Amino acid sequence: MTLTTQRPRIGIIGTGAIGGFYGLMLARAGFDVHFLLRSEFAAVCRQGLRVDSQVHGPLLLAPVNAHRSVADMPPCDWLLVGAKSTSNADLAPLIAQAAAPGARIVLLQNGLGVEDQLRALLPETLHILGGLCFIAVYRQAPGVVVHQSGGAVNLGYHSGPASESAQRQAVVEEGAALLRAAGVDSQAMADLQQARWQKLVWNVPYNGLSVVLQAGTGALMNDPAVRELIVSLMNEVIQGAAACGHVLPEQYAQTLFSFTEKMPDYWPSMYLDYRERRPLELQAIYEAPLNAARAAGCDMPQVRMLYQALTFIDRRQRADVPAALA
Amino acid sequence: MTLTTQRPRIGIIGTGAIGGFYGLMLARAGFDVHFLLRSEFAAVCRQGLRVDSQVHGPLLLAPVNAHRSVADMPPCDWLLVGAKSTSNADLAPLIAQAAAPGARIVLLQNGLGVEDQLRALLPETLHILGGLCFIAVYRQAPGVVVHQSGGAVNLGYHSGPASESAQRQAVVEEGAALLRAAGVDSQAMADLQQARWQKLVWNVPYNGLSVVLQAGTGALMNDPAVRELIVSLMNEVIQGAAACGHVLPEQYAQTLFSFTEKMPDYWPSMYLDYRERRPLELQAIYEAPLNAARAAGCDMPQVRMLYQALTFIDRRQRADVPAALA
Numbered sequence: 137m138t139l140t141t142q143r144p145r146i147g148i149i150g151t152g153a154i155g156g157f158y159g160l161m162l163a164r165a166g167f168d169v170h171f172l173l174r175s176e177f178a179a180v181c182r183q184g185l186r187v188d189s190q191v192h193g194p195l196l197l198a199p200v201n202a203h204r205s206v207a208d209m210p211p212c213d214w215l216l217v218g219a220k221s222t223s224n225a226d227l228a229p230l231i232a233q234a235a236a237p238g239a240r241i242v243l244l245q246n247g248l249g250v251e252d253q254l255r256a257l258l259p260e261t262l263h264i265l266g267g268l269c270f271i272a273v274y275r276q277a278p279g280v281v282v283h284q285s286g287g288a289v290n291l292g293y294h295s296g297p298a299s300e301s302a303q304r305q306a307v308v309e310e311g312a313a314l315l316r317a318a319g320v321d322s323q324a325m326a327d328l329q330q331a332r333w334q335k336l337v338w339n340v341p342y343n344g345l346s347v348v349l350q351a352g353t354g355a356l357m358n359d360p361a362v363r364e365l366i367v368s369l370m371n372e373v374i375q376g377a378a379a380c381g382h383v384l385p386e387q388y389a390q391t392l393f394s395f396t397e398k399m400p401d402y403w404p405s406m407y408l409d410y411r412e413r414r415p416l417e418l419q420a421i422y423e424a425p426l427n428a429a430r431a432a433g434c435d436m437p438q439v440r441m442l443y444q445a446l447t448f449i450d451r452r453q454r455a456d457v458p459a460a461l462a
Numbered sequence: 463m464t465l466t467t468q469r470p471r472i473g474i475i476g477t478g479a480i481g482g483f484y485g486l487m488l489a490r491a492g493f494d495v496h497f498l499l500r501s502e503f504a505a506v507c508r509q510g511l512r513v514d515s516q517v518h519g520p521l522l523l524a525p526v527n528a529h530r531s532v533a534d535m536p537p538c539d540w541l542l543v544g545a546k547s548t549s550n551a552d553l554a555p556l557i558a559q560a561a562a563p564g565a566r567i568v569l570l571q572n573g574l575g576v577e578d579q580l581r582a583l584l585p586e587t588l589h590i591l592g593g594l595c596f597i598a599v600y601r602q603a604p605g606v607v608v609h610q611s612g613g614a615v616n617l618g619y620h621s622g623p624a625s626e627s628a629q630r631q632a633v634v635e636e637g638a639a640l641l642r643a644a645g646v647d648s649q650a651m652a653d654l655q656q657a658r659w660q661k662l663v664w665n666v667p668y669n670g671l672s673v674v675l676q677a678g679t680g681a682l683m684n685d686p687a688v689r690e691l692i693v694s695l696m697n698e699v700i701q702g703a704a705a706c707g708h709v710l711p712e713q714y715a716q717t718l719f720s721f722t723e724k725m726p727d728y729w730p731s732m733y734l735d736y737r738e739r740r741p742l743e744l745q746a747i748y749e750a751p752l753n754a755a756r757a758a759g760c761d762m763p764q765v766r767m768l769y770q771a772l773t774f775i776d777r778r779q780r781a782d783v784p785a786a787l788a
Contacts, residue, residue: 348674349774361773368763437694441764447687448675 143168144314147212147234149227150219151176151185153275153405154244157283158216158320160187160197165318170201170209172234177204179278188276189283192319211236214314216267220409221245221253221420228257235262238297240307242267244289246339246405247420248332248428251294263296263307266328268335272402284400288321292328333377334384338392339421341369343406344442347416347449354401365438367393372436376429406446416450418443469494470640473538473560475553477502477511479601479731480570481544483609484646486513486523491644496527496535498560503530505604514602515609518645537562540640542593546735547571547579547746554583561588564623566633568593570615572665572731573746574658574754577620589622589633592654594661598728610726614647618654659703660710664718665747667695669732670768673742673775680727691764693719698762702755732772742776744769 145168148159155171163169173180184198203209213236219227221243231241231254240263243250251264258264268291272284291311293304308324315322325331345356345366356362370389377384385391409416422443429436471494474485481497489495499506510524529535539562545553547569557567557580566589569576577590584590594617598610617637619630634650641648651657671682671692682688696715703710711717735742748769755762 345771349771351774351778355778356774359774359777361770361777365767365770368767437763438767441691441694441767444687444691445671445675448677448682448685451685451687452677452681 144213145170145210145236146314147209147215148172149215149217149231149234150223151180152218152220153273153281154269154271155216155218156185156275156279156281157187157271157273157287158218158244158269158289158315158318160185160195160281161318161320162314163197163200164195167314167318168201170203170212172206172209172230173202173204176278177202183279185279185281187281187283191283191285191287206230206233209234211239213239214311215239215241217241217243217245219245220414221247221250221417222415224250224253225257228254232258232262237261239263240265240296240311242291242311243294244269245417245420246335246343247417248329248336248424250420251328255295261297263298264294265308265311266292266294266332267311268292268325268331272399274403274405274408284402288323289315290323290325290331291315292325292331294328327382329380330377330382330384333373333380333382333425334388336377336421336425337370337373337384337388338396339404340373340425340439340442341366342396343404343417343421344446345369346404346407347410348442348445350407352401352403352407353396353399357397363393369438369442372439373425376425376432376434376436376439379432379434380428381432410449410453413453415454416446418446418450422446470539471496471536471562472640473535473541474498475541475543475557475560476545476549477506478544478546479599479607480595480597481542482511482601482605482607483513483597483599483613484542484544484570484595484615484641484644486511486521486607487644487646488640489523489526490521493640493644494527496529496538498532498535498556499528499530502604503528509605511605511607513607513609517609517611517613532556532559535560537565539565540637541565541567543567543569543571545571546740547573547576547743548741550576550579551583554580558584558588563587565589566591566622566637568617568637569620570595571743571746572661572669573743573750574655574662575750576746577654581621587623589624590620591634591637592618592620592658593637594618594651594657598725600729600731600734610728614649615641616649616651616657617641618651618657620654653708655706656703656708656710659699659706659708659751660714662703662747662751663696663699663710663714664722665730666699666751666765666768667692668722669730669743669747670772671695672730672733673736674768674771676733678727678729678733679722679725683723689719695764695768698765699751702751702758702760702762702765705758705760706754707758736775736779739779741780742772744772744776748772 148155187195242265244267270288271286298304312322474481513521568591570593596614597612624630638648
């Protein structure tokens with residue numbers, strides 16, 4: 137534990153937009169950050185990691201502690217997982233291998249149940265935390281990330297060796313302090329599941345509608361019919377959360393809606409996944425919440441409809457991809 | 463009335479797939495059929511009207527009583543309106559001009575409230591009937607229609623000089639007999655509104671989903687998630703109908719679903735409208751039923767969501783069209 141509190145070593149698993157942004161911020165603050173890279177390895181070795189931030193200005197990290205294989209990475213005290221939740225099962229052995237004893241694994245992913253899935257595949261000695269990112273960021277090219285706005289990461293403890301509430305809180309506070317030291321706003325959350333449901337209130341309407349309607353937030357928020365639909369979907373998610381025991385703050389839908397209205401036009405990550413022909417994160421963002429709400433006696437008919445439409449679109453797209461590329 | 467019962471003259475307003483098919487069938491049976499044509503006038507004068515029927519074989523009507531202007535048409539005892547319901551307001555004066563005294567106007571259109579809209583714009587001396595077509599047919603080229611399957615037209619009386627039930631029934635039976643004489647299966651319906659709701663059970667899911675998911679009935683019926691969604695949408699329409707006082711036959715959703723499963727792959731008319739950049743028939747097929755159900759205390763949340771998505775798609779497409787083409 138001494139290592140951890142003095143100068144923790146941080147590993148980034150999945151150096152896309154999210155992993156790239158937070159990894160760069162932490163490295164700039166002097167942390168020893170190591171990046172696991174696949175397709176972007178050569179580009180990052182050659183030109184470094186770039187974040188064109190509309191908040192902080194242009195940022196460049198070069199050279200980068202870039203690793204093509206997890207076997208080359210030193211053991212990390214913190215692992216930030218920025219990869220898509222669709223690949224969690226494949227990532228588990230890599231995470232276990234990169235983790236120092238007692239490491240903290242932070243899933244910077246959307247949706248519900250992502251920690252449960254990894255928990256079953258990781259040693260009990262590892263802490264798992266969930267991190268909810270409030271950020272508009274996308275990958276522009278290999279090694280180049282565009283940061284449009286936001287950046288906060290709220291952390292909550294999921295499971296692991298910290299059995300007492302105070303211990304869990306200490307681990308989470310440690311992570312939040314680490315992010316804040318890197319200039320990233322971060323709060324410790326008492327209830328990770330509640331926080332995940334809160335984030336779903338945004339992700340469920342905007343991610344799905346961006347794919348079905350092929351539109352960014354600007355166009356969606358500009359249409360009176362879609363505005364009504366967004367509010368209606370948000371309210372279903374809030375009812376689903378309540379059925380699962382998570383009463384969200386009053387006016388929460390209205391708050392997110394007004395916030396999105398003021399955002400610059402944004403293409404949610406699911407749209408980018410669709411455009412890049414990657415599998416959509418339907419399990420974590422739709423199926424798991426629908427199942428949880430249904431188990432608690434709550435139907436979410438419009439969320440279900442959106443999920444069904446997305447399932448069709450995702451299946452068709454994957455069927456279209458030649459096997460060699462899939 | 464003598465004219466009508468002896469050898470009625472029939473006018474076709476809107477010679478697209480529907481108008482072209484039924485007009486040709488009636489003309490082949492020896493009726494005096496006159497077609498009002500716009501963009502297809504030259505092609506039809508040159509090559510006649512062709513129906514490539516997968517049921518009856520290739521059919522050709524030549525020469526055609528084709529008219530470019532309603533002013534050139536003789537007064538018609540029956541007028542079959544096959545134009546899109548989106549143009550009804552513009553068609554009313556043309557219909558009034560082409561109609562013989564006491565003529566019967568049959569709206570071969572989908573949706574709810576289409577007769578109400580025209581009623582307000584036509585003289586009281588004209589009968590208005592609704593005709594529900596159970597047919598898979600599309601326009602392939604100017605003057606060329608492809609008939610895939612089906613063909614029945616069920617008729618119901620909406621409003622007009624026939625005030626007594628028996629009189630109304632007589633007018634409807636007369637129309638059904640006329641169609642049957644042309645080899646078209648036709649039944650008189652006691653309750654037009656009920657019949658319109660029944661047809662909506664098909665049109666609401668398949669028309670809308672074909673546009674939102676860019677898929678024909680074959681692909682829609684092949685996907686397990688979309689199959690569930692279709693049944694769910696059908697059941698909402700059935701509940702909406704019941705709230706409005708129209709109890710549909712038991713197992714009606716299942717009947718239509720199984721029927722569609724056996725159909726050859728079919729691209730619903732709304733998809734063809736979308737592809738041809740025509741306005742979508744959202745008012746008649748979605749907005750009017752939603753309003754009627756809501757007024758009767760019934761919400762149809764998934765139908766509403768489909769309508770909202772379609773509204774967005776329709777608006778965007780029309781905004782994209784240069785003004786000169788709109």
